[in-house]
Amino acid sequence: MPRADFLTALVLLLVALGLVAEGWRLPGAGGLIEEGGEPGRVPIFLGLVIAALALVLLVRAVGQGGHRLFAGEPLAPERRRMLVRAVATAAGCAFYAVGLLGRSIFGISLGYGWLTFGFILVFIVIAEWDLAPEISARRRRAIESRAPAAAARIAPRLAFVPAAWGPYAWLALTATLQAAAVAAVVTYVFEQQFYVTLP
Amino acid sequence: MLATLQDVIAYLGQTVGLVGDAFGKFSSPTVLAYVFGGTLLGITIGVMPGLTATMGVALLTTLTYRLEAEAALLVLVCLYVGAIYGGSRTAILLNIPGTPANAATTLDGYPLARMGRAGPAMGTATTGSFLGTLIGMVFLATIAPKLADYALEFQTHEFLWLAIFGVLISGQLTAMDDPLKGWIAGFLGLAIAMIGQEGLYMTDRFTFGFTEMQGGIGLIPAMVGAFGFSEVIAVMYNRRAEIVRASVRLLDVVPDPREVLRYWRTIGRSGVIGTLIGVIPGVGEDIGAWVSYAAARRASREKEKFGKGSVEGLMAAETGNSAAAPGALIPVITLGIPGSAPAAVLLAAMVLHGVRPGPMIMIEFPSFVYEVVVMMLLAAFAILVLGIALTPLLLKVLAIPRERLMPIVFVLCVIGSYAIQQRMFDVWVMVVFGIVGFVLREMKYPMAPLVLGIVLGDIFDKSFRRSWVIHDGDFTFYLNRPISLVLMLLCAATLIMSIGPCRRYLGPKVEGAVQGTIGVVTGLVRAHLVLVALLFAALAALVGLPVRGLEAGGAGFARGVRLAASAYAGILRDAATAFGRGLAGLVIAPLADLARFARRPGPPSADRGEQA
Structure with missing residues (x-):
C-alpha cells in the first residue's frame, strides 16, 4: 500500500497543479465579474486543498518506504492472476462500450443487439472456461444423485461428444442461449418500450 | 407547557392526516405490483454479494425513467429498502455482507447460523429491518417538514459550511482508519463537479473544447460507473466459485414477537441512532449499523455474547442499517444533500422526475414528504411478507454463478447510462468512473465522500464565490451567524479529532x-x-x-x-x-x-x- 500511496500522491499533486493552473487561466469575463466571483477561484482553492492532502499522503508514504518502487517481493502468482482478470475485464468491457457500440468496423456496422449478444457470449465463455470441467462434474453428480434413471437414459445419447469436449460444448450452448435471450430482451425493452435510439 | 403539549399533539395529528391523504395516491393494484416487484428485486440484489443497493438504485433509475414520477420513485425506494434488508441473508449464511450495510450483521448472524439457528437469525434480521424502517419513517414524517421550514433560513454562508462539513464528516466516518483518504475522495468529488459550465457567469471550466462536457459530469452515469462497472471488475478480481447449500424451513424464518418485547430498548436505541447517522451527509447505512451495534454492546447485560451469536447484536445491526435508509432521505428532501450513496442516486432520480428537493420542498411539493413516508411504509411491509414467504427461492439466488450475472450487469450499465440523454459521452463517463472507482476502492478510498463531493460541488462553488463577493473576502462575517459558527466549529472538531x-x-x-x-x-x-x-x-x-x-x-x-x-x-x-x-x-x-x-x-x- 505505501508504494500505491506514493504513486497516488504524485498523481494527486499533478491533478492539484492542473486545477490551480486552469483556475488561474480562467477569464474574469472582461472585468464584468466582481472580485471574488471569478470562476477560477474555487478550482484554485480545491487545488490547494488537494495539494496539501497529497503532500501529507506523500510524506506518510515516504516514511513507510513507499518511494522504493522496485524494492520488495514480486507479486504472488494468485495475485498476478487476479490482476490479469481485473485488467482483462476492464479492457474487454471498455472495448465493447467505447470501441464497438455505435461504430463501424471495416465498413461493417453491427447493430446493438448483435454486439451485445457477442459481448455476453464471449464474456461468459472466457470467464467460465477454466471452471467448465468442475461445474460439469458437479452437475453430473447432482443429476445422478437426484434422478439416476434419467442420468442413465441421457448418458448414451450424449456419447457422440468426446468426454473432454463435453463441459465446453455445454458451456458454449448455455452461454449462447443466455446471450441471445438477454440481448433480445434488452433490445426489445429499450427500443420498443422506451423508444430509445440504440447506439 | 400544556400549550406546547397541545402543539405537539396537534402537529402529530396533522402529520398522521397528511400521511393518510398521501396513502390515497398509492391504493391501486398496480401500486402493489410496483411495491412487491421493486422490493423483491432489491432483496435479490442485496442477497447477491457484489451487487449493492447503490448499484441497484442507479441501474433501476435508468430503467424506470419512462414511468410516472410517483411510480418510479416508489419502485426505487422499495428497491433501496429491500436491498439493505436482503444483504442480511448473505451475511448470516455466508459470513459475507450482501451489501456494505450488512457488515456488522456478519458478527452475530454467521455464528448463529453455525449453531444451527440460521432460520431464527433470519427472522430476527427481518424483525430488525422492519422495525428499523418504521422508526426511521416516523422521524422522516415528523422531522423532515420542520427541518425544511428551518432550512429556509439557510443562506449562502450556511450552505458553504454545510458542504465543507459534509465532505469532512463523510470522509472521516467512512474511512475510519484513514480519514485522509476519505477527505481526498471528498475534495476530488468537489473538483470533478467543477467540470462544465459554472452556474454564475456560464464560463466553461475544464471542458477542453468538448461541447459534451459543457453540461458537466452526469451524476447517474458517474454513479452507475462507480458502483456498477467497478463492482463488475471487483467481482471478477476476487472471483469465488463456491456454490452455497443451505436448507431452512419456512417456519423457522417467521419472526418471534417475544424478541420485540425482550429487546425493545435495543430496537428503539438502534432505530434512533441509525436514523441520526443516516441524517449526517454522505455517511450511510453501514456506519449506522456499526454505531448501533457498538451502542447495543455497551448497554447490554450480555456483552460477552456479542460476536459469538448474540440475538441482541444481530437485532441492533439490522435495526440500525434499516433505520439509516429513511434517515438518509431526510437531508435529501429538505436540503438537497444526500445522507448516503443510494440516497444520492435517489436525489438524482427525484430531479430527473421533476421534483426539486431542498428547502422549498414544503412550498413547491407540500405532499412529497408524506408520499415518501408512505413509500417507506409499503416497502417495510413488503420486506416482512417477501422476507418470510420467499426464503427458499432467495436461497437459490445465492447459487447463481457470478460469471453469468456480471455481463448482464455491464450491459445494463451501458444501456442505462446511454438511455437517459441518448449520447455516447455518458457511456464514456460511466467507463472512466468504473475503472477509476475500482482502483480507488482497491486503495481503500471510500466512494461515499466522492459521490457527496460531486453532488455538493455546485452548491459549494456558488456559495463560496457569493459569500466572498457579499463580504469582500472578510470571513469574520461567518462568526456572526450562529449556524455558520456551529458548522465551522464542527469542521474544526472533525479535523482536530482526526489527529x-x-x-x-x-x-x-x-x-x-x-x-x-x-x-x-x-x-x-x-x-x-x-x-x-x-x-x-x-x-x-x-x-x-x-x-x-x-x-x-x-x-x-x-x-x-x-x-x-x-x-x-x-x-x-x-x-x-x-x-x-x-x-x-x-x-x-x-x-x-x-x-x-x-x-x-x-x-x-x-x-x-x-x-x-
Whole structure:
C-alpha cells in the first residue's frame, strides 16, 4: 500500500497543479465579474486543498518506504492472476462500450443487439472456461444423485461428444442461449418500450 | 407547557392526516405490483454479494425513467429498502455482507447460523429491518417538514459550511482508519463537479473544447460507473466459485414477537441512532449499523455474547442499517444533500422526475414528504411478507454463478447510462468512473465522500464565490451567524479529532461529555413527564372533589404534589450531576492536565544533584 500511496500522491499533486493552473487561466469575463466571483477561484482553492492532502499522503508514504518502487517481493502468482482478470475485464468491457457500440468496423456496422449478444457470449465463455470441467462434474453428480434413471437414459445419447469436449460444448450452448435471450430482451425493452435510439 | 403539549399533539395529528391523504395516491393494484416487484428485486440484489443497493438504485433509475414520477420513485425506494434488508441473508449464511450495510450483521448472524439457528437469525434480521424502517419513517414524517421550514433560513454562508462539513464528516466516518483518504475522495468529488459550465457567469471550466462536457459530469452515469462497472471488475478480481447449500424451513424464518418485547430498548436505541447517522451527509447505512451495534454492546447485560451469536447484536445491526435508509432521505428532501450513496442516486432520480428537493420542498411539493413516508411504509411491509414467504427461492439466488450475472450487469450499465440523454459521452463517463472507482476502492478510498463531493460541488462553488463577493473576502462575517459558527466549529472538531494524539486524549473525554449530555436530556425528559403526570394528578384530584369530598381530594392532591416534587427534584439532581461530570471531563480535566504539565518539575540540575 505505501508504494500505491506514493504513486497516488504524485498523481494527486499533478491533478492539484492542473486545477490551480486552469483556475488561474480562467477569464474574469472582461472585468464584468466582481472580485471574488471569478470562476477560477474555487478550482484554485480545491487545488490547494488537494495539494496539501497529497503532500501529507506523500510524506506518510515516504516514511513507510513507499518511494522504493522496485524494492520488495514480486507479486504472488494468485495475485498476478487476479490482476490479469481485473485488467482483462476492464479492457474487454471498455472495448465493447467505447470501441464497438455505435461504430463501424471495416465498413461493417453491427447493430446493438448483435454486439451485445457477442459481448455476453464471449464474456461468459472466457470467464467460465477454466471452471467448465468442475461445474460439469458437479452437475453430473447432482443429476445422478437426484434422478439416476434419467442420468442413465441421457448418458448414451450424449456419447457422440468426446468426454473432454463435453463441459465446453455445454458451456458454449448455455452461454449462447443466455446471450441471445438477454440481448433480445434488452433490445426489445429499450427500443420498443422506451423508444430509445440504440447506439 | 400544556400549550406546547397541545402543539405537539396537534402537529402529530396533522402529520398522521397528511400521511393518510398521501396513502390515497398509492391504493391501486398496480401500486402493489410496483411495491412487491421493486422490493423483491432489491432483496435479490442485496442477497447477491457484489451487487449493492447503490448499484441497484442507479441501474433501476435508468430503467424506470419512462414511468410516472410517483411510480418510479416508489419502485426505487422499495428497491433501496429491500436491498439493505436482503444483504442480511448473505451475511448470516455466508459470513459475507450482501451489501456494505450488512457488515456488522456478519458478527452475530454467521455464528448463529453455525449453531444451527440460521432460520431464527433470519427472522430476527427481518424483525430488525422492519422495525428499523418504521422508526426511521416516523422521524422522516415528523422531522423532515420542520427541518425544511428551518432550512429556509439557510443562506449562502450556511450552505458553504454545510458542504465543507459534509465532505469532512463523510470522509472521516467512512474511512475510519484513514480519514485522509476519505477527505481526498471528498475534495476530488468537489473538483470533478467543477467540470462544465459554472452556474454564475456560464464560463466553461475544464471542458477542453468538448461541447459534451459543457453540461458537466452526469451524476447517474458517474454513479452507475462507480458502483456498477467497478463492482463488475471487483467481482471478477476476487472471483469465488463456491456454490452455497443451505436448507431452512419456512417456519423457522417467521419472526418471534417475544424478541420485540425482550429487546425493545435495543430496537428503539438502534432505530434512533441509525436514523441520526443516516441524517449526517454522505455517511450511510453501514456506519449506522456499526454505531448501533457498538451502542447495543455497551448497554447490554450480555456483552460477552456479542460476536459469538448474540440475538441482541444481530437485532441492533439490522435495526440500525434499516433505520439509516429513511434517515438518509431526510437531508435529501429538505436540503438537497444526500445522507448516503443510494440516497444520492435517489436525489438524482427525484430531479430527473421533476421534483426539486431542498428547502422549498414544503412550498413547491407540500405532499412529497408524506408520499415518501408512505413509500417507506409499503416497502417495510413488503420486506416482512417477501422476507418470510420467499426464503427458499432467495436461497437459490445465492447459487447463481457470478460469471453469468456480471455481463448482464455491464450491459445494463451501458444501456442505462446511454438511455437517459441518448449520447455516447455518458457511456464514456460511466467507463472512466468504473475503472477509476475500482482502483480507488482497491486503495481503500471510500466512494461515499466522492459521490457527496460531486453532488455538493455546485452548491459549494456558488456559495463560496457569493459569500466572498457579499463580504469582500472578510470571513469574520461567518462568526456572526450562529449556524455558520456551529458548522465551522464542527469542521474544526472533525479535523482536530482526526489527529492521532488529540483523538486518544480527547476521545474518552468527549465520550464522557456525550454521556453526560444524554443523561441531562434523559433526566429533563423524565422530569417533564413527571410534571405532566403531576398536572394530570392535580386535575384528577380536583375533578374528584365533589365526589369524594374536599378533605379526601385535598389530601390526595397534596400527596401527589409531594411525590411528584420529590421525584422531579431527584431527577434534576441526577441530570445536573451527569452534566457536571460531562463538563468536567471535557473542559476542566484537560485544563487541569495542562496546568499539571506546566508545573511539573524539570530534570534535576547539576547544582541540585550536587546538593543531594
